[in-house]
Every structure is written in C-alpha cells, then in structure tokens.
Amino acid sequence: MATLPPSTSQQIADAAGLDERYVREWLGGLSAAGIVRYDPARVTFEFPRSHAAVLTRAAGPDNLAQLMQYIPMLGGVEDRVLESLQHGGGLDYAEYPRFQATMAEESATVNDAVLVDGILPLVPGLPDRLTAGIDVLDVGCGSGHAINLMAKAFPASRFVGYDFSAEGIANARAEAAEWGLTNTRFEAVDVAGVDEPGHFDLVTAFDAVHDQAHPARVLANIRSALREDGVFLMVDIKASSNVEDNAALPWGSYLYAISMFHCMSVSLGLDGDGLGTVWGTQLAERMLGDAGFTDVAIVDVPADPFNAYFVARP
Known part of the structure; x- marks a missing residue:
C-alpha cells in the first residue's frame, strides 16, 4: 500500500495477491485505528507516506510495525504465563519457536544501519584498534549478525560469539560461511559459566544482559x-528502574508486556533473578559498578531510540 495511490480493497488485494474479502475486513480495522485513510465517496483506502515512514521495512530502525511481531508470538504462551501468575516459576526458551528469528530481524535493522560507522565509534579509538587487530567477544550473540558485520569490516581482528541457543549459533555459523569469513568462532554455551580471564580487548552485549538468568554473574565474568x-x-533497553518514570515512556507498557511474557518469565524458568526487560539504566549502572567497572558512560544513538548504550571500562 505504501506504493499505491488511493485504491479499492479489490485493487489492493490484487496488488498483494491476497483474498479480497479478508483484505477488506483488515482494511476496515486499519481505518478504524487511523492507520489508513478511508474515502467513503470513492470507497478507497490510502496509506499515507507519513505513516509508511514508521510502519514499513523501508523505515529501517524506525519501523514500529516490526516490533508488533512479538505480540502474536507472546500470545502463544498466554496460558503458561497465567499458570505462573498462580503458582510462580517461569517458562522455557523453547516455548518461543519464532523468537530467535524475530529478534534477529529487529536487531539487524539497527546494526546494518549504524553498527560499524555509528555504534563502534562511541568508544574513542575503537575502530582503529579493530583495524589493527584485537580479540572480541559478543555475549548473547543470538544469530551472530553483529559479529559477522564486525568481522567483515575488520578482518585483522578475531571475533567470538557465545549464546545458549543452538538455533542461533547454527544461523551465525551459516552466515559466516556464506560471507567467507575466517575470523569468527561461535559456540553454544551458557555465558554465566564463561571463565576466560584476560582473553579479550572488547566485549559486546547487544540487548542480551537483561535476559540472563543471573546477570550479575554474567557481568562479573565479562569484567574478568x-x-x-x-x-x-x-546495549540494553532504555527505560527507568522506577515505575513512575516509565509512565512517560511512549513504549513503557509494551516493554512491561514483553518482560512479563518473555524476558522475566524465561529468566525465572531458569531459576534466575527475573530482572526482565525493564530493569532500567539506574540498576544497570549500579550492577556494572558492582562487577568492577569504575568508568561507565551512557550514550544515546539516534537511530536506536529503544536502547541505551553503555561504554564501561575496568
């Protein structure tokens, strides 16, 4: 619809190769929500360019519709969450079959746009060190796209990715092979058990620490x-550790929903701390200090309004 003029439901269905009756009902819902504009005189529907700018893949990191993919996925575990509300406990990561792919797509839009040229330079001198060659670990690497992007951009450096998802690690290795990379290594491990003192010049964690069962232990291992x-x-969710502050956050209620239906529940399912998505920058900074990071800076990246970027040094 972003490329069509005002069109009838039949024209839209024909353009998309979909069934008109279902498209018509769907358009009615979008019209009622104000997402598309309906002209009753001409019986046409229009998707304004200003709406398309934040609701299509062409929007890149600004695509809010991409985030909504989580809602039907999390609905699939509603009964399990209701059980946990009554009896405590948590859920298993395997109960979210599409989570890995959805998370990979979301993070890739940001990393493809700004990782090499916008995020890594947040650390003064880091691109030069990566060019010369250093050892890098990505904790909770998921499908490994961030590691592969860095490995491709900085062939003299050596990159390791750890994640406990076998599916994610398999995807990471496949992409590295497809790109012909020889400076990457991916391992399926629980990062809470990583014990490699003094092995790395750079450690990254992209939207992963809050998901850990024992984040304090993970941060201590990273410091070591x-x-x-x-x-x-x-990189982690930009929110407050105080509930009252998150009332002013436009996506605050969304973050709490994601936390309750995934991040907190999965952590508790592993007998973890259950911090959840909304652990907040205040708690994150304090936990970094407890882990032995005495120099911590928090930076914003305009292309990624949902996350805060922590640059921490021993």
Missing part, C-alpha cells in the same frame, strides 16, 4: 574476561 585496557560495550 577483559584485559586491563579493554572495554565493554553493552
């Missing part, structure tokens, strides 16, 4: 894994 002149780049 860094060399003394190393740096930790942590």
Whole structure:
C-alpha cells in the first residue's frame, strides 16, 4: 500500500495477491485505528507516506510495525504465563519457536544501519584498534549478525560469539560461511559459566544482559574476561528502574508486556533473578559498578531510540 495511490480493497488485494474479502475486513480495522485513510465517496483506502515512514521495512530502525511481531508470538504462551501468575516459576526458551528469528530481524535493522560507522565509534579509538587487530567477544550473540558485520569490516581482528541457543549459533555459523569469513568462532554455551580471564580487548552485549538468568554473574565474568585496557560495550533497553518514570515512556507498557511474557518469565524458568526487560539504566549502572567497572558512560544513538548504550571500562 505504501506504493499505491488511493485504491479499492479489490485493487489492493490484487496488488498483494491476497483474498479480497479478508483484505477488506483488515482494511476496515486499519481505518478504524487511523492507520489508513478511508474515502467513503470513492470507497478507497490510502496509506499515507507519513505513516509508511514508521510502519514499513523501508523505515529501517524506525519501523514500529516490526516490533508488533512479538505480540502474536507472546500470545502463544498466554496460558503458561497465567499458570505462573498462580503458582510462580517461569517458562522455557523453547516455548518461543519464532523468537530467535524475530529478534534477529529487529536487531539487524539497527546494526546494518549504524553498527560499524555509528555504534563502534562511541568508544574513542575503537575502530582503529579493530583495524589493527584485537580479540572480541559478543555475549548473547543470538544469530551472530553483529559479529559477522564486525568481522567483515575488520578482518585483522578475531571475533567470538557465545549464546545458549543452538538455533542461533547454527544461523551465525551459516552466515559466516556464506560471507567467507575466517575470523569468527561461535559456540553454544551458557555465558554465566564463561571463565576466560584476560582473553579479550572488547566485549559486546547487544540487548542480551537483561535476559540472563543471573546477570550479575554474567557481568562479573565479562569484567574478568577483559584485559586491563579493554572495554565493554553493552546495549540494553532504555527505560527507568522506577515505575513512575516509565509512565512517560511512549513504549513503557509494551516493554512491561514483553518482560512479563518473555524476558522475566524465561529468566525465572531458569531459576534466575527475573530482572526482565525493564530493569532500567539506574540498576544497570549500579550492577556494572558492582562487577568492577569504575568508568561507565551512557550514550544515546539516534537511530536506536529503544536502547541505551553503555561504554564501561575496568
């Protein structure tokens, strides 16, 4: 619809190769929500360019519709969450079959746009060090796209990705092979058990720490894994640790829903701390300090309004 003039439901259905009756009902809902504009005189529907700018894949990191893919997925575990509300406990990561792919798509839109040229330069001198060649670990690497992007851009550096999802690691290895990368290694491990003191010059964690069963232990392991002149780049949800502050956050209620139906529940399912999505920048900064990071800066990236970027040094 973003490329069509005002059109009838039949014209829209024909253009998309869909059934007209279902398209007509769907358009009625979008019209009632104000997402598309309906002209009753001409019986046409229009998708305004200003709406398309934040509701299509062409919007890149600004695509709000992409986030809504989580809602039907999380609806699939509603009964399990209701059980946990009554009896406590949590859920298993395997109960979210589409989560890995959806998360990979969401993070890729940001990383493809700004990782190499916008995010890594947040650390002064880091691109030059990566060009010369350093050792890098990505904790909770998921499908490994961030690692592969960095490995492609900085062939002299060596990159390792850890994640406990076998599916994610398989996808990471496949992409690295497709790109012909020889400076990457991916392992399916629980990052809470990583014990590699002084092995890395840079450790990254892209939207992963809040999901950990024991984030304090993970942060301590990251601190131990860094060399003394190393740096930790942590990307995590931009929210407050205080409920009252999140009332003014446009996506605050969405974050709490994601937390209750996935992040918190999966952590509790692993007998973890259950911090959830909305652990907040205040708690994150305090936990970084407890892990041994004495120099912590929090930076915003305009292309990624949902996350805060922590640059932490021992």
